[in-house]
Amino acid sequence: MRIRYLLLNAYGTGGTIRTVFTQATTMAGLGHDVEIISTVQHKDKPNFDLDERVRLSSIVDVREPKADAPAPGLVARYRAARRERLRQRGGRIVPPGEFGYEAFNRHVEREVIRYLKSVTDGILVTTRPALNILAARYADSRLIRVAQEHMNLGTHRKDVQRAIAHYYPRFDAVAVLTNRDREDYEKLLPGTRLVRIPNAVHSMEQEQSDHTNKIALAAGRLAPQKGFDMLIPAFKKVVERHPDWQLRIFGTGKKKKELRALIEKHHLYNHVFLMGHTDEMEDELTKSSFYILSSRFEGLPMVVIEAMTHALPVISFDCPTGPADVITDGKDGMLIPPKNVDALAEAISKMMDDRELRDTMGAEALKTAQSYAPEHVHMMWEELFTDLVRTSGKSATAAA
Known part of the structure; x- marks a missing residue:
């Protein structure tokens, strides 16, 4: 053909x-x-x-x-x-x-x-x-x-x-x-x-995370759809309890200046990093311990499934549509009511607190990704x- x-x-x-x-x-x-x-x-x-x-x-x-x-x-x-x-x-x-x-x-x-x-x-x-x-x-x-x-x-x-x-x-x-x-x-x-x-997904032969690095990862265009303006305040709520963790946001877009100002406003310059574009996303996912999706809406969030191929559990707003089609709440990740910054912060803190939870959910996430091979x-x-x-x-x- x-x-x-x-x-x-x-x-x-x-x-x-x-x-x-x-x-x-x-x-x-x-x-x-x-x-x-x-x-x-x-x-x-x-x-x-x-x-x-x-x-x-x-x-x-x-x-x-x-x-x-x-x-x-x-x-x-x-x-x-x-x-x-x-x-x-x-x-x-x-x-x-x-x-x-x-x-x-x-x-x-x-x-x-x-x-x-x-x-x-x-x-x-x-x-x-x-x-x-x-x-x-x-x-x-x-x-x-x-x-x-x-x-x-x-x-x-x-x-x-x-x-x-x-x-x-x-x-x-x-x-x-x-x-x-x-x-x-x-x-x-x-x-x-x-x-x-x-x-x-482009491959299932990815190196898996061991969930030990105190890094949470998010990625996407720096645009309103991706909800990083909600993720940054949520991270502010957990950083006092977890000062040794950091959030890395990969992507480029028109909202970089506004997001940078939000990081400065919340004094998160040592905890939240706008990483820009990378050609080494596979390595960055492997180095992370869990993935966060803060979108207001999605189609089918491929970056979530890519993260799962690295055995990363996912915390996501249950936005329309896609996350609930991929993530089983409490099994391979956590689904949070849309736009609920407090609930997002609570889920992030829970994931940071529990290495065993990250390991267990990460193993299930890897199984979930198999259906997208x-x-x-x-x-x-x-x-x-x-x-x-x-x-x-x-x-x-x-x-x-």
């Missing part, structure tokens, strides 16, 4: 990117012709390793021109000026409520539409509402079209939900991450083929693709 995955930015660091790379590698290993297409490209190489059998291309190159590049001619300057005018105009098709709306200016929309109209064979998998909507409207009807949803329906803004209701029925299948997601989408999209396929999850994708070829009457092989 020829399988194409369309991402917004294959050169970023998000969980969706990593899971698509992992899935593409498995599909290539099974003998399929696989390509990842990045809507935008802002750097030369991706952050995650990609199997050499998987092709990687981009639609819109936003890298800075090389210093030794020849001066553009008259036609090139005219086209560049036209592109710049389009870049200054907001998207016309992507709903403004889409979380990635800023990336879809008029130029990007036009180029994505041009790409979608040029592809006439195989399976096209799109990976966020903006790309799903564009594919539903403009991708060739000869394609087998599959929409991936990495967020639960309730977190999408109303204009995005209206677009989902209007356009998603055009897909051959819509894949969501959890059973609760599927129930919600079924109410909105009656008659549409909906499947629940979780994301897979690549060999298990990716067979679900191949079975879906095979069945779509059989039932759609469309070809998934390359056109002659």
